[in-house]
Amino acid sequence: QVQLVESGGGLVKPGGSLRLSCAASGFTFSDYYMGWIRQTPGKGLEFVSYMSSGGSSIYADSVKGRFTISRDNSKNSLYLQMNSLRTEDTAVYYCARQQLGDNWFDPWGQGTLVTVSS
Amino acid sequence: QSVLTQPPSVSGAPGQRVTISCTGTSSNIGAGYDVHWYQQLPGTAPKLLIYRNRNRPSGVPDRFSGSRSGTSASLAITGLQAEDEADYYCQSYDSNLSGPGVFGTGTKVTV
Numbered sequence: 756q757v758q759l760v761e762s763g764g765g766l767v768k769p770g771g772s773l774r775l776s777c778a779a780s781g782f783t784f785s786d787y788y789m790g791w792i793r794q795t796p797g798k799g800l801e802f803v804s805y806m807s808s809g810g811s812s813i814y815a816d817s818v819k820g821r822f823t824i825s826r827d828n829s830k831n832s833l834y835l836q837m838n839s840l841r842t843e844d845t846a847v848y849y850c851a852r853q854q855l856g857d858n859w860f861d862p863w864g865q866g867t868l869v870t871v872s873s
Numbered sequence: 874q875s876v877l878t879q880p881p882s883v884s885g886a887p888g889q890r891v892t893i894s895c896t897g898t899s900s901n902i903g904a905g906y907d908v909h910w911y912q913q914l915p916g917t918a919p920k921l922l923i924y925r926n927r928n929r930p931s932g933v934p935d936r937f938s939g940s941r942s943g944t945s946a947s948l949a950i951t952g953l954q955a956e957d958e959a960d961y962y963c964q965s966y967d968s969n970l971s972g973p974g975v976f977g978t979g980t981k982v983t984v
Contacts, residue, residue, distance in 0.1 A: 788973075790972075790973065792976075799962070799976060799977075799978055799979045800911075800919065800962055800976040800979070801976070802972050802973065802974070802975065802976070805972060805973055813971045813972045814971075815972070849918055849919070853973055854924070857907075857924070857925070858907075858909075858964075858966050858973040858974050859909040859921060859924045859925075859964065860911075860919075860921065860964075860973075861920075861921035861924075861930065862920070862921075863918040863919055863920070864918060865917075865918055866918050
């Protein structure tokens with residue numbers, strides 16, 4: 756079945772870095788746009804970044820210049836390199852598959868918690 | 874900050890009907906862009922509930938229905954059940970933003 760599994764979250768100090776991974780299975784990964792969406796208690800769901808099947812990427816203004824999305828189609832994996840982390844980046848980060856030719860997300864991974872704190 | 878506004882909470886007794894509104898602007902719902910809905914059960918990831926305003930993925934009960942009109946969309950739950958207690962989010966494309974769209978502020982449904 757279609758499955759997404761995130762990993763790489765954890766506790767990091769402000770200014771630090773973290774790399775999230777998302778392992779995909781059950782579908783032809785290279786055909787799909789993939790995205791990272793985060794959720795904080797106070798701000799709900801927020802689109803972070805997404806990458807097209809061709810490798811082009813888009814970022815939310817709040818992470819532009821600090822986060823980098825990438826993918827390795829040979830490994831069916833999506834990544835999010837997060838640098839210069841801030842306390843406001845604390846959230847659960849979800850990996851999600853974007854529907855072909857449309858903009859809804861299904862499925863979502865289980866999420867990985869990133870905590871930025873000194 | 875989301876550009877799609879939802880009521881923070883709605884509640885209903887088992888068997889009742891509740892509706893959740895998602896209010897947008899002329900750059901998203903009002904421009905004719907489709908609305909999608911997600912259900913997030915406690916402690917789990919969001920799950921697609923409704924796509925393209927009114928379509929249910931396989932496995933979603935027909936108690937859930939969606940609609941869109943003007944600058945708003947609505948999610949209705951009829952025959953409310955205890956397992957429907959969850960957070961619900963709308964999503965739409967916005968022409969003023971880059972990327973696949975924006976999410977609503979979220980609504981907690983209490984049964």
